[in-house]
Amino acid sequence: MTLILASRPNVYANSPLDRLAPRRDDPAWVAERLADPDSLFIPVWRSRNLVRGHGGEEPEAVYISGATAHTLRMAHGEDDAPWAFLGILETRAVFAIDISAAEDPVPLLPPELGTFVDLRAVGWGVPRPEASVLAHARGLMHWRQRHRFCGVCGNPCEIKSAGHMMQCTVCNAQHFPRTDPAVIMLVHRGDKALLGHSTRFPRATMYSTLAGFVEPGETLEEAVRREVLEESGIQCGAVHYHSSQPWPFPGNIMLGFYAEGLTEEITLQDDELKDARWFSRAEMRNHKALGFDLPRVDSIARRLIEDWLAHG
The missing domain is CATH 3.90.79.10 (Nucleoside Triphosphate Pyrophosphohydrolase)
Structure with missing residues (x-):
């Protein structure tokens, strides 16, 4: 049987992020990055990602500023909307934020930013590092939305480790993202x-x-x-x-x-x-x-x- 090697990276692989896992449990550092105007945010709306150029042009992932992310959260009274630290892109922190509580987020965004689409409909065609970042955000926010309650005792969980762990408020059971x-x-x-x-x-x-x-x-x-x-x-x-x-x-x-x-x-x-x-x-x-x-x-x-x- 001839051994066939992969000819190139797969789509949604080859992430450019340094996940910087040790910093997840440093609340002060995370808070500074959340407040840093240079930090980048990836909005996820009902399992859809913000993409520019979908449907004709070459697709491009869209990162928004902290100010825009805050506007999206406050527009529907959800300043505590689910979020998670994804990593560092060059020198800038990158966060995912779930704005699914908004009935329609499009009017809240400048039209040139793009539209929310299912990643599977984008058709990247070739590996794009940014596609892996969007996939990362989508997967983590999906887990966050569906693990608000403890699977052991059923009580509410609270966010820990910058969005990478949910801990039960009663029995203290720890729940981590599953793949x-x-x-x-x-x-x-x-x-x-x-x-x-x-x-x-x-x-x-x-x-x-x-x-x-x-x-x-x-x-x-x-x-x-x-x-x-x-x-x-x-x-x-x-x-x-x-x-x-x-x-x-x-x-x-x-x-x-x-x-x-x-x-x-x-x-x-x-x-x-x-x-x-x-x-x-x-x-x-x-x-x-x-x-x-x-x-x-x-x-x-x-x-x-x-x-x-x-x-x-």
Whole structure:
């Protein structure tokens, strides 16, 4: 089995931030950065990010000033809106701030700043460091919004560690941001690779790599083999790591692999896949003419396919 290396970083990877984790537990330092007029803020509104140039021009992440962030928070009486320190960009502190309580934040912003969009609709196409910062903000704010109460005793939690930990006000249990690991794999055998069509795909003609969550007590390689067998009935042998991609939709890390297919007969095992097929390299390169689509260009699934195509 030929080892295929990642040809370039994935979208939402390669963050330019120094997360500076030791400073999270320094309240005085954090307060100074919050009040610093040079600090940058990334607003998140109902899981959407502020992007300029979406829908035609080259997309660009938008950072706002502390004054603008304060205006957004106060406009709907939420000066205690969820926030978190993300890190340092060159010399400036960067914070995420959730303004989801606003019914419509657009009138509160200068029109040239951009619009709030779902990151998955942006279509970055190529790795952009700023895309990883937006993904970071989205994922962390999603966690903050959904962990306001203790999972142990049900009482309210309060923010700690500059937004990176929630502590119960009664039992003192500490809750940290969670990232759920998921394996995503291109199974190949000879000059063909296995792609499936899920009932969850937004396009009826799209075929993509198989994927699934890692279960407790399971290695990544075991998860790859189990998921492929469960979904397609194909048995896998050697499994090789390719790369990973943060996927904050809502809070996953996608761990990409290539897996050697040992069998060819496809047997759909559950309701996860509506269809699965072996595609040759020629068919994948000519997929539009043949009437099927490949995964979106900002996904690790597409990267696995493209790097495999480049090696044959």
